[in-house]
Structure formats: C-alpha cells, structure tokens
Amino acid sequence: xxxxxxxxxxxxxxxxxxxxxxxxxxxxxxxxxxxxxxxxxxxxxxxxxxxxxxxxxxxxxxxxxxxxxxxxxxxxxxxxxxxxxxxxxxxxxxxxxxxxxxxxxxxxxxxxxxxxxxxxxxxxxxxxxxxxxxxxxxxxxxxxxxxxxxxxxxxxxxxxxxxxxxxxxxxxxxxxxxxxxxxxxxxxx
Amino acid sequence: xxxxxxxxxxxxxxxxxxxxxxxxxxxxxxxxxxxxxxxxxxxxxxxxxxxxxxxxxxxxxxxxxxxxxxxxxxxxxxxxxxxxxxxxxxxxxxxxxxxxxxxxxxxxxxxxxxxxxxxxxxxxxxxxxxxxxxxxxxxxxxxxxxxxxxxxxxxxxxxxxxxxxxxxxxxxxxxxxxxxxxxxxxxxxxxxxxxxxxxxxxxxxxxxxxxxxxxxxxxxxxxxxxxxxxxxxxxxxxxxxxxxxxxxxxxxxxxxxxxxxxxxxxxxxxxxxxxxxxxx
Numbered sequence: 001x002x003x004x005x006x007x008x009x010x011x012x013x014x015x016x017x018x019x020x021x022x023x024x025x026x027x028x029x030x031x032x033x034x035x036x037x038x039x040x041x042x043x044x045x046x047x048x049x050x051x052x053x054x055x056x057x058x059x060x061x062x063x064x065x066x067x068x069x070x071x072x073x074x075x076x077x078x079x080x081x082x083x084x085x086x087x088x089x090x091x092x093x094x095x096x097x098x099x100x101x102x103x104x105x106x107x108x109x110x111x112x113x114x115x116x117x118x119x120x121x122x123x124x125x126x127x128x129x130x131x132x133x134x135x136x137x138x139x140x141x142x143x144x145x146x147x148x149x150x151x152x153x154x155x156x157x158x159x160x161x162x163x164x165x166x167x168x169x170x171x172x173x174x175x176x177x178x179x180x181x182x183x184x185x186x187x188x189x
Numbered sequence: 190x191x192x193x194x195x196x197x198x199x200x201x202x203x204x205x206x207x208x209x210x211x212x213x214x215x216x217x218x219x220x221x222x223x224x225x226x227x228x229x230x231x232x233x234x235x236x237x238x239x240x241x242x243x244x245x246x247x248x249x250x251x252x253x254x255x256x257x258x259x260x261x262x263x264x265x266x267x268x269x270x271x272x273x274x275x276x277x278x279x280x281x282x283x284x285x286x287x288x289x290x291x292x293x294x295x296x297x298x299x300x301x302x303x304x305x306x307x308x309x310x311x312x313x314x315x316x317x318x319x320x321x322x323x324x325x326x327x328x329x330x331x332x333x334x335x336x337x338x339x340x341x342x343x344x345x346x347x348x349x350x351x352x353x354x355x356x357x358x359x360x361x362x363x364x365x366x367x368x369x370x371x372x373x374x375x376x377x378x379x380x381x382x383x384x385x386x387x388x389x390x391x392x393x394x395x396x397x398x399x400x401x402x403x404x405x406x407x408x409x410x411x412x413x414x415x416x417x418x419x420x421x422x423x424x425x426x427x428x429x430x431x432x433x434x435x436x437x438x439x440x441x442x443x444x445x446x447x448x449x450x451x452x453x454x455x456x457x458x459x460x461x462x463x464x465x466x467x468x469x
Contacts (some may be wrong), residue, residue, distance in 0.1 A: 013384070014468065069256065071296070072296040073295075073296065074294070079272030079342060080255060081256065081296070082256035083248070083256050084257075087370050109337075109370070109428065110371075111368055131236055131240070131428055132255075132372035132459070133240065133243070133255045133372050133460055135243070135252075136254055137242055137243040139252065140246075142302045154310070155297065155298070155308075156308075179430060180368065180369050180431075183230070183232065183425075184425055184429070186230075186431050187233075187426055187432050188422065188424030189422040189424070
C-alpha cells in the first residue's frame with residue numbers, strides 16, 4: 001500500500017501491487033514501514049538455482065521488497081548493527097527472474113543495468129535508493145531482525161526485518177524514470 | 190636496536206581498526222562542512238547532512254559508520270633499527286585485525302578464496318605493505334577499505350605521448366564511470382609512474398594524505414585542483430542524486446617510470462574514508 005503523507009513523502013507498506021508501483025516516480029522520497037527482506041550476492045546465488053528448478057524460495061517474494069544489505073553485527077542490547085545499502089548492480093543478473101515471480105521492490109545504491117530497468121517496466125518493479133554509507137543512521141529505523149534462510153552465510157544470510165519509516169528515494173520507476181541520469185543532467189556544467 | 194613486541198603491534202592494530210570504523214577523522218568532517226557551503230542540489234545537501242549525522246551517531250553509539258567495515262589495508266613503515274620480538278610481524282597485524290573486528294562488532298567481509306567464497310569470519314587477512322625506513326620507530330597506517338568503491342578502482346597503461354592530458358582524462362573517466370555506485374562524494378587516490386604494481390600501490394598510499402591539504406609538489410597540486418574542479422562539474426553529486434559535490438579530493442603520487450611507459454592507477458574511495466595511523 002502507498003499513501004502520501006502531509007509532507008509529500010510517500011508512505012510505502014509492503015506488500016505492493018502493480019498499481020502501487022505505478023504511482024511511484026523517480027525522485028520521489030519514500031518512508032517504508034513493515035516487513036522487508038535482505039539478500040545480497042551469496043543469497044541471490046542460492047535463489048537462482050531454485051528459481052531455475054521451479055522450486056519454492058525461502059520466502060514468498062510476491063509484492064515484497066528486497067533490501068541489498070549485509071548488516072554489521074548487533075552490539076548486545078541492540079537490534080542490529082550498521083545497515084546501509086550495498087551496490088545494487090551486482091544483483092542485476094538475478095533481478096529480472098525475481099521480478100517475474102512477483103517481487104515488486106529492490107533497494108540498494110548505485111546504477112542498474114538496462115535489462116533490469118526494462119524488467120522494472122515489464123513486470124512493474126521499482127528500485128529504491130537508500131543512502132550508501134549511512135548505515136548507523138539507517139539502523140535507527142529497524143525494529144526487529146530474524147534470519148529466514150542461509151544462516152551459514154553470516155552477514156549475507158536472508159533476513160526478515162521490520163522497519164518503521166525507513167527513508168529512501170525512488171531511483172528507477174516502472175515508467176523508465178532514472179534519478180541518477182536526471183540528476184546528473186540537471187547539475188552537469 | 191629497539192625492540193617492539195608483537196603484542197604491542199596487535200593491540201595497536203586492534204585499536205586502529207575499531208576507532209577507524211566508529212568515526213571519521215576530522216579531515217573528512219571538515220570536507221562535509223565545506224561541501225554544504227557550496228552544494229546547490231537540495232537532495233545533495235540532504236545527503237551531506239545525513240552523512241554528518243551518521244558520523245556523529247556512529248561515534249557516540251560506537252557502531253560502524255558503514256556496515257561494510259572494509260578490507261584492512263595496512264601500510265607499515267618499519268624503522269631499520271627496530272627488532273620485532275615475539276613472533277611474525279604479519280601474524281601480529283592479522284591478530285590485531287581479528288581481535289578488532291570480533292570485539293568491536295565489525296562486519297566480517299573477507300572470504301578465504303575468491304572461488305569457494307567461504308567467509309573467514311574475522312575479517313582476516315589484511316593486505317599488508319611494508320617499507321623499511323631509517324630510524325627506530327614503527328608507523329602503522331590502516332585503512333578500512335569498502336568494497337563498493339574499491340570495485341570501481343581502475344588501472345590503465347597510457348603511452349608517453351598521451352602525457353598529462355591523458356592522465357587527466359583517465360582520472361575523470363574513472364570518476365564518471367564509478368558514478369553513483371561508489372558512494373560519492375568520493376576521493377580519487379592516483380598513482381602515476383613506476384610500473385603496473387607500483388602505480389596501484391601509490392594510488393592507495395596517496396589516500397593517507399590529509400584531505401584538504403595541498404600536494405607538496407606545486408605542479409601536482411595544480412593538476413589535482415584542476416581535475417577536482419572538473420570532477421565536480423560532472424553533475425553526479427552526493428549519492429549520485431545530482432549535484433556539485435562528486436569528489437572531495439584528488440590525491441596524486443608519482444614515481445619515476447620507464448621511457449616506454451605512463452602507468453596510471455586510480456583507487457576510488459567513498460565518503461566512508463576510514464583511515465588512522467599510529468607510531469610505536
């Protein structure tokens with residue numbers, strides 16, 4: 001579900017529908033509340049063979065958001081350590097197949113390939129940018145963390161995290177919008 | 190001959206690893222403030238403000254500035270009148286890394302083999318570079334080098350005919366292609382000259398110069414300032430959202446080279462430029 005708050009920021013609550021995704025435009029600021037899932041390089045490497053074999057994944061990706069992150073360990077008494085985004089482009093190889101299964105959102109930092117941008121348009125998906133390096137600040141928006149699968153991967157395990165008002169921005173929308181290209185064009189001198 | 194025990198070295202490395210990851214050095218914080226004075230983009234200023242807030246929070250809460258607590262790159266300047274006792278110097282450095290990353294709740298990001306990719310669990314081993322220098326002290330410099338920006342570092346062998354113009358274009362090409370992936374505002378460490386491996390090493394070593402200080406070589410300083418100005422007119426901006434602050438600095442180190450060669454290595458460093466040093 002997506003609503004617009006009084007300050008113009010879009011409140012994003014998974015699961016998301018096609019209509020939800022269509023309402024997002026590159027450059028929109030968002031706050032995400034609810035459950036999202038973490039997965040990065042090694043976890044994606046394990047998901048792909050399952051997808052290719054038509055087997056179920058460790059969690060139902062339909063309508064969900066995957067956050068590309070590998071958090072640092074939590075200090076005693078803390079929910080999580082530092083939890084900023086990793087480079088989304090490294091997951092490009094895997095993303096179209098996940099979007100085809102119904103994944104709606106991906107979140108990371110850095111540019112995506114043209115095939116992934118095309119897949120956002122074809123399957124109605126979106127790429128959110130979280131601020132890279134700001135892992136300490138972002139940890140303040142995480143309420144709960146549980147490991148869903150691949151615990152042996154350590155920081156790369158798939159985690160279910162509950163977030164509240166997690167701040168992000170839309171980088172790539174399902175209409176072909178790309179904040180990185182638009183921003184660079186606007187400020188190049 | 191002065192003796193330094195390996196336990197003192199391990200303790201020093203442990204402390205450097207933890208402190209580097211929990212806080213940015215003052216040179217970086219000053220760079221955020223300078224950029225806030227010139228950045229035109231509202232999104233860019235917002236990012237810079239959050240990065241400042243992130244640095245303060247990380248330091249007060251003792252949690253890492255960035256969840257990627259990096260590959261420990263360690264430069265040692267070992268006085269030739271120092272005798273290391275109690276074991277191997279490399280083992281002592283790695284013991285410091287192991288203790289620092291485990292006890293400091295820092296992320297283990299290193300895999301034991303590029304092919305089987307099993308995490309070593311304690312962020313060891315470090316990448317260690319040693320120089321023997323005159324004197325009876327040991328200087329330990331560590332950098333917690335993030336992977337996202339490191340992946341955007343590049344090397345190119347230019348021809349001598351391409352000259353200084355070719356070097357400028359190549360540095361700018363590296364920054365342009367790194368774009369938002371490398372978490373700008375970034376710093377480019379540049380090694381020019383030497384050989385293939387020497388240039389790469391210089392590009393890392395160059396990052397230890399305090400940000401905002403001029404290159405001691407006037408001609409290199411002018412070159413750095415020109416390339417920095419051009420980098421900041423690319424429009425990439427903080428986080429790549431568009432803006433005037435794409436780079437905080439260009440740091441160049443040179444070395445003599447062969448009559449046939451003009452090697453140029455560019456290490457890309459993100460705004461989580463965690464560097465710290467101590468002299469024993």
